[in-house]
Amino acid sequence: MQFVTSLKLLDTRAIELMGLWARMNDSELIDRPSMVFDERLSVVVGMLQRFSWERVEAGDASVRVELGGRITIDDAAALWKRISETLTHVEGVRQLELSLEQIQMIDGACMALLVQFRTDLRTRSVACEFSGGSAEVRRIVELYGGRSKTRQKRPVRPPVNAIEQIGSATLGVVGEINQILDFLGRLVASTLHVLRHPKSLNLRDVGRTMERAGADAAPIVLLINFLMGFVMAYQSAAQLKQFGANIYVVDLVGVSMTRELGPLMMAIIICGRSGAAFAAELGTMKVSEEVDALRTLGFLPLPYLVIPRMLGLILVAPILVLMADAIGILGGALVASISLDITSTSFLIQLQSAVKASDIVSGVIKGVVFCATIALISCQQGLATSGGAEGVGRRTTSAVVSILFALIVLDALFTVLLALFGL
C-alpha cells in the first residue's frame, strides 16, 4: 500500500497497478530485494502496457495514429479493441496515417490486424498509409501487406425463410431416397454380374462380415431379446391375472416375439453395430482415395465392397432372428413360471398351438429384408461420403438415422401386407 501514498495518484491506472502489484508481489521479478521502487514500478508498467496507441489530430479531416512499443500476439486483443474504437470514430476523417516509427517490435498476427485496419478504412473511403518504422518493421509490413490482392467478397446469401427451408429439406429427403434407389438399381446389376461370374465374389469379406456382424453380435442380441421377452411377460402378467387368463401370456410372448420383436430388435442392434461400421469404413476408404485406388486396380466398388457385406448380413439374419425368438420366449417362460405359476410343460403345450410356422417364417423373412436394407443404406451412404473426417461422421449419422426410419416404414408395410394375405 505504501507506494500508492508515495505516488499520490489514485487514477484508474494506479488502481490497475495495485491489482497487479498484489498479484505480482511474491513473484521473483518484483520482489528482488535489490530492486528499488522505481524499477519495480517500471516493470509493472511495462507489463501493463507494452504498446502505445496515440491518436493525434493532424489538421482537418486528417488523423495520425502513433503506435509504439512491443506489439505481440499477447497484445492482439487490446490492439483489436483500439482498432475497433478508432473505426467507429472516423466520420469526417479523409486521411489516416499510421505511424510505425515508435514500434520496437511487432509480430505477424498484430501486423495482420493493422493491415485489416487499413483495408477497413479504405473501404470507408479513408485514405490510410503506414509510415516510418525500422527496417524489421518494414519487412513485416511487406510480408503481410505488400502483396495485398483485393479479394472479392463472397456474395452474401440472402436469408432463407421457413417455408423455403421446409421445401429444400423435403427436396433433400426426396433426393436421398432417389439416390438410394439408384444405388439399389446398380447393385442389382452388379449382383447379376457376380451371379454370372461367381469367382469375382470377394469371399473373404463375406466371411468377415458374417463373423463381425453375426457371431460378434450374438451375445447382445441374446441379452436384449431375453430382456424383451421377460419385460413383456412381466408387464402383461398383472393384467392377465385379473382375468384369470394367465395362460395367454404364452400367446402374447410367442406371437409378438416371432412376428415382431425378434426381427425388429435384431435389426436395430445390427443397424447400430454393422450399419454404422459399414458407413464409417466405406466412408473412410472413400475419402482417403482407397476406393479410387481399388478402381484403378480393376475392382469395382459394388461387387467388391458392397455385395459381400450385404450377403454376409443376409446370411446371418435368419440365424440371429431364430436365436432372438427363442431367447425372448425363454424370458417369457421364466416370468410365466415365477409369477404366473405356469409349468414349463404347459407353457410348451400352449406355445405349440399359439405360434404357427407362418409366424416364425414371416419373422425370418422380415429379418432378412431388414438386414438387406441395413447393408444397402449404410454402403450407399458410405460410398457417397466426401469431405474428410467430418464427412465420414456426417454420413455415419445419416446412415443410422435413415436405416432406423426405413426399418419402421418397412415394418409397417409388412404388417399391412401380411394382414392382406391373411398371414
Add this chain to the structure above:
Amino acid sequence: MSKPLITVRDLSIGYGDTTLLRNASFDVPRGDIFIILGGSGCGKSTLLRHLIGLETPLAGEIRIAGIGAPRLEGAAPRFGVMFQSGALFSSMTVGENVAFAVQEWTHLPPEAVSAIVRAKLALVGLEGSEDKLPAALSGGMRKRAAIARAMAFEPNLIFLDEPSAGLDPVSAVELDELILALNRNLGLTVVMVTHELESIFKVGKHCIMLDRDTRTIIAQGEPQKLRSETDDPRVRRFFNRETSIPQWQ
C-alpha cells in the same frame, strides 16, 4: 514418329461450377516421361484423375491407345496409378497391397506372387516391410509402397502424383534413377506430377505447365528448352525459383 500413347483434345475439367482447365490439348508419346507442372492447387491431380478415368471431363476427349477413353470397369488394370496421398488399403499389409492386383488378375500360385511382391518392394527400397500395416509406415515409405503397388502388375503406362515429395534427397534421386531405368529398359511410359526441378531436368522428356489464373496450359515442350527459350515470365519464375515475396539481404 509413332502414334502418341495418350491424346488429349480440347479438354475442360473442373469440379461442379469451377473450371480448373479449359481447352487443353496435348499428346504423350509412347515411351515418354511426361511431367505435369504448375503451382499448388492449379489442378494437376485433377488432370491426372481425368486421364485415369476416375472423373468425366466437362468437355473434350482423352484417348489412350488401345483403351480409348479411359474407363475403369472391373478388368485387369492397364496402367498403374500412384495417388498423391498413397491411398494404400489401410486394412491390408504392405505385402497384400502390392499383391492385390497380381493375385486377382493372374493365375500365379501364392509363392510366385510373394516373390513378385518381394522384388517390387526391394525395387523401391522397402524390403522386409511386407507384413507391416500402412499405418505403421512413415510418409515417405507409404509413397514408395504405393509406387510398388502401381508397378506390381507390370503396366506399360504409369501415373505418378508427386512421387518424390516427402522423400529424402537420396531416396528421391534413387527414385529418379528407377524411373529412368524402367523407362529405358522396358519402355515404360510415365506421366507424373512433380515439383522437383532436379528430377524435371533429369528424367523429364516433355512437360506441360498449368496455370491457375488463366486456366490453360501456359507452356509445353522439353524442360531444358523451356528453361532456356521461354519468354513467359511465369515459366521463367518457375524454373528459376523466383518468388514474388520480397528478398532481403
